[in-house]
Amino acid sequence: MTTATAHASSPIHTASLDWPLGFRATVGAAAIKKAGRDDLALLSIGAGATAAAIFTRNLFAAAPIEVSRRHLKDSRGHASALILNSGCANAATGPRGLSNAQETVDAVSLAIGCASEAVLVNSTGVIGVQLPMERIVPEIPHMVARLANAVDGGPLEPFARAIMTTDTKPKMSSRTIACGGGRTVRVSGVAKGAGMIRPDMATMISVLATDAEVDAKTLDRILRHAADASYHRISVDGDTSTNDSVFAFASGIAGRCDEALLARAFREVACDLSRMIVCDGEGFERSLAVRVTGAATKADALKVAETVASSLLVRTAITGGDPNWGRIVAAAGRAGVDFRANDLELRVGGILIFANGEPVGADKHDVRAAFNGSHVAIEISLGATEGSVAETNSDEFLSCGLTTEYVRLNADYTT
Amino acid sequence: MTTATAHASSPIHTASLDWPLGFRATVGAAAIKKAGRDDLALLSIGAGATAAAIFTRNLFAAAPIEVSRRHLKDSRGHASALILNSGCANAATGPRGLSNAQETVDAVSLAIGCASEAVLVNSTGVIGVQLPMERIVPEIPHMVARLANAVDGGPLEPFARAIMTTDTKPKMSSRTIACGGGRTVRVSGVAKGAGMIRPDMATMISVLATDAEVDAKTLDRILRHAADASYHRISVDGDTSTNDSVFAFASGIAGRCDEALLARAFREVACDLSRMIVCDGEGFERSLAVRVTGAATKADALKVAETVASSLLVRTAITGGDPNWGRIVAAAGRAGVDFRANDLELRVGGILIFANGEPVGADKHDVRAAFNGSHVAIEISLGATEGSVAETNSDEFLSCGLTTEYVRLNADYTT
Numbered sequence: 001m002t003t004a005t006a007h008a009s010s011p012i013h014t015a016s017l018d019w020p021l022g023f024r025a026t027v028g029a030a031a032i033k034k035a036g037r038d039d040l041a042l043l044s045i046g047a048g049a050t051a052a053a054i055f056t057r058n059l060f061a062a063a064p065i066e067v068s069r070r071h072l073k074d075s076r077g078h079a080s081a082l083i084l085n086s087g088c089a090n091a092a093t094g095p096r097g098l099s100n101a102q103e104t105v106d107a108v109s110l111a112i113g114c115a116s117e118a119v120l121v122n123s124t125g126v127i128g129v130q131l132p133m134e135r136i137v138p139e140i141p142h143m144v145a146r147l148a149n150a151v152d153g154g155p156l157e158p159f160a161r162a163i164m165t166t167d168t169k170p171k172m173s174s175r176t177i178a179c180g181g182g183r184t185v186r187v188s189g190v191a192k193g194a195g196m197i198r199p200d201m202a203t204m205i206s207v208l209a210t211d212a213e214v215d216a217k218t219l220d221r222i223l224r225h226a227a228d229a230s231y232h233r234i235s236v237d238g239d240t241s242t243n244d245s246v247f248a249f250a251s252g253i254a255g256r257c258d259e260a261l262l263a264r265a266f267r268e269v270a271c272d273l274s275r276m277i278v279c280d281g282e283g284f285e286r287s288l289a290v291r292v293t294g295a296a297t298k299a300d301a302l303k304v305a306e307t308v309a310s311s312l313l314v315r316t317a318i319t320g321g322d323p324n325w326g327r328i329v330a331a332a333g334r335a336g337v338d339f340r341a342n343d344l345e346l347r348v349g350g351i352l353i354f355a356n357g358e359p360v361g362a363d364k365h366d367v368r369a370a371f372n373g374s375h376v377a378i379e380i381s382l383g384a385t386e387g388s389v390a391e392t393n394s395d396e397f398l399s400c401g402l403t404t405e406y407v408r409l410n411a412d413y414t415t
Numbered sequence: 416m417t418t419a420t421a422h423a424s425s426p427i428h429t430a431s432l433d434w435p436l437g438f439r440a441t442v443g444a445a446a447i448k449k450a451g452r453d454d455l456a457l458l459s460i461g462a463g464a465t466a467a468a469i470f471t472r473n474l475f476a477a478a479p480i481e482v483s484r485r486h487l488k489d490s491r492g493h494a495s496a497l498i499l500n501s502g503c504a505n506a507a508t509g510p511r512g513l514s515n516a517q518e519t520v521d522a523v524s525l526a527i528g529c530a531s532e533a534v535l536v537n538s539t540g541v542i543g544v545q546l547p548m549e550r551i552v553p554e555i556p557h558m559v560a561r562l563a564n565a566v567d568g569g570p571l572e573p574f575a576r577a578i579m580t581t582d583t584k585p586k587m588s589s590r591t592i593a594c595g596g597g598r599t600v601r602v603s604g605v606a607k608g609a610g611m612i613r614p615d616m617a618t619m620i621s622v623l624a625t626d627a628e629v630d631a632k633t634l635d636r637i638l639r640h641a642a643d644a645s646y647h648r649i650s651v652d653g654d655t656s657t658n659d660s661v662f663a664f665a666s667g668i669a670g671r672c673d674e675a676l677l678a679r680a681f682r683e684v685a686c687d688l689s690r691m692i693v694c695d696g697e698g699f700e701r702s703l704a705v706r707v708t709g710a711a712t713k714a715d716a717l718k719v720a721e722t723v724a725s726s727l728l729v730r731t732a733i734t735g736g737d738p739n740w741g742r743i744v745a746a747a748g749r750a751g752v753d754f755r756a757n758d759l760e761l762r763v764g765g766i767l768i769f770a771n772g773e774p775v776g777a778d779k780h781d782v783r784a785a786f787n788g789s790h791v792a793i794e795i796s797l798g799a800t801e802g803s804v805a806e807t808n809s810d811e812f813l814s815c816g817l818t819t820e821y822v823r824l825n826a827d828y829t830t
Contacts, residue, residue, distance in 0.1 A: 060748035
C-alpha cells in the first residue's frame, strides 16, 4: 500500500474525478433488487482500446466472470464496452446464469454494433438468484442511445454510484501524468466495496482506465503490479468473493507515455481505491496498517504482515484502542515464517514497544495514544540486515478493526 | 472430531470424573493475578511414569514451554510432576521469565525429591508480565506437603478449576476400558479454554492421564493421534497462543492395555474436552461442525473444512441463524483446494441445498430450521468416488458462531 508521495517535481498529479479521453459512461435502472435506483453501468471505449483484467480465483467464479474471461482471451486483450450491474451477483446460478450473462453482453454488442467478444461483464449483489433479464435487456438499448450525448472523459461519479451495494460512498480516484512537451495522459479509477461484507453480497469490483497508448500485454503487466500493491494488500474479512474483479482499459487517444510513470499512476489510483474500500467496510471504525521489514524474503514479510493484520485478536484490540502488543507479537509468531524471536522489534505509531524477546518499558501513555488514533500503524522488524536488504524484503498490509457492528450487520441480516 | 459412539458391546465406557490410579493432585493460591482463588495446580505421578507433550509452534513460545521441552527431552519421556499456574502466561518475559520458570520447577523437584528434569511446567494468563515468584515459591512446599493427604485417583475438578482463566466452567472427561479378565484401565483429562479468547490471555492447556502401562514412544504416538482428531480440529479465533500445550502421562499402575483401545479412549476424552473448549469460548452462542467428504486427499478435506469453519462470514451467519448457504460455497471455493465446482454438494442439518452448481430448491422453512439449532452441522461432498475412498478422504472441523459479545469482550477489555 505504500505509494510514493507526490512532491513538487513529480510529473504525476491528483486530477479531477473524470474518465480519461476515449471513455463515455451511462447508467440505467432495471429494478434488479430495488426499484428507482441506478443498478446498471455501461462504459464505452473508443475503437482499438486494449483491456486487461484480474478475476477472482474462487472455484465458484460467477457466470459473468466466466464470460469475461473467455471474451478477453478471444479478443486478445481488446474491448469496446464493459457492462456492470449491482443487486444480483449472478453467482451459483448454473447454466441459466451463464446464458443470462451471455445474453446481457449480446444485447450490448448488438446495440453498440461491436463484436460480442469486445464486451466484458460483471455483476455484484445477492448470490444464488437469477438476473431479471426481462428488465435488463430492454434497458440496454436506452443506455447505449444515451452514450451519444455522454461527455467523452465525463465524471466518474454516476458510474461509481451505480455499482455500489453496501458501500456508503462512491469510490473514485484520478491522476494526470505530464509526459513532456505539454502533453498529459490520465489514469482514473472507480471501485465498489471489498470482501463479502454483507450477507449474500459478493464482490470487490474496480475499473481502471487510461487514455495512454498501451499494448494489451503491457497493460496486463501494469495492472498486475498495481493490484499487487493495493487490492492484494487489503482485507476486510478475509473472504474472497465469487465476483471479485479488476478491469483495466487503455483508449490510446492521448498517445504513449513512459511505462514506469504510467505504472506508478495506476498504482497510486489503485492504492487510493483500496484504502477507500477498507475505510468503507461494514462497521468501520479504525484502519490498521502492518508494515514488516527485514524478513528473509519479501514473501515472508507479506505473510507476517497479512497474519497480523487479519488476526481477530489484533483487530478487536485495535477497535478497543487497547495497547495489546502481546497479541501482535503472538500473531507474528504463528505466521508460519521462520525468524529469530529475539530479533523481532515492534513499533506502534513509531514507538518501540518490544525488543530482545521482552517489552522495553515504553511510556504507557504514549503507547496508549499510539493505539488510539483513527489509523494504527504497526511496524515489525524481523532483524535482517539493515538498509537495502531490509527494505527489499519488506511488505505492508492494510485492514481495519473488527467491530460489533460488523458482526451485527453480518449476523442479523436475514435472506 | 468424530468419535465412535459407544455401543453396548464397546469395552470403553464413560467414567466418573477422577484421575486414574497413580495420580495425586493439589492446588494452591499465590494471588498471581487476584487474591483468594486457586491459581496453582500440581499433579504428582508415581515413579517410572511416562510422559509426552505437544507444544505450541508459535515462535514466541513462553518460557515454561522452553523448560518443559528441554526436560521432556532430557528425561526421554518420563516425568514425576507437572506444575501449572493461571493468571500469568510468563510469555514475552525474556531471560528473567526463563529463570522464573526454572526456579518454579526446581522448587517442585526439591520439595518432592525428584530430578529437576522430571518436572514439567506451564503457565496461562497475561502476556509480558513476570511471575510473582515471592508468592509462588513459598506456596510450593505447602502444596507438596498436602499431596500426602491427597487421594490417589481423586477428583479432577479442583485441578481443572485452578487452571481456568476466562473459562466459565471446568472441563473434564474420563473413560474406563475393560481390558478383559475383569481388569480395567482409565483415561482422564482436563482442559482450559482455547485460543486467546480474551485480551492478553494466552492458551489452551490440556492434561491427559492414564494408569495403563505405556512406553514413552507409544504414549507420544497415542497423544498425537488424539490431538489430530480433537485439539487440531477446533478453532475459536484462529490465533495460536504462546502457551498452547497438551500433556499426557501414564502411571503404568493398572498394567498393559490394547493400544488401539487405549488410543480410542484418549481420542474420546480429547474430543470431549475440545468440544467443551469450543462451547465455552467467549461470547459462545452456537457451535458449528463442517464435515468434508470425497476430497482428492485427506489434507484437502481438512483444508476445505477449516476454511469454511473459520470464515468470518459463515461464522456470523451461524450466529444469526441465517441460511446463507452462498457464503459456505464461496468459502469452500477459496480454500486453495482443487475440485470441480459442479461436483460440490452442500447439506446443512442433512438437507441437500446446493448441487450441480446451483441451489436445488430445498424447502425454505426446513433450511431455516437447519441453520437455527444450537449446533449447525454442515456437510460438503466434493464428489470423489463413493464409499471407502470418499470416507478416507474426509475430515471435520469444529468452530462456533462469531458473536458481537466476542468482539465486545476482546475490544473493550483494557490492559
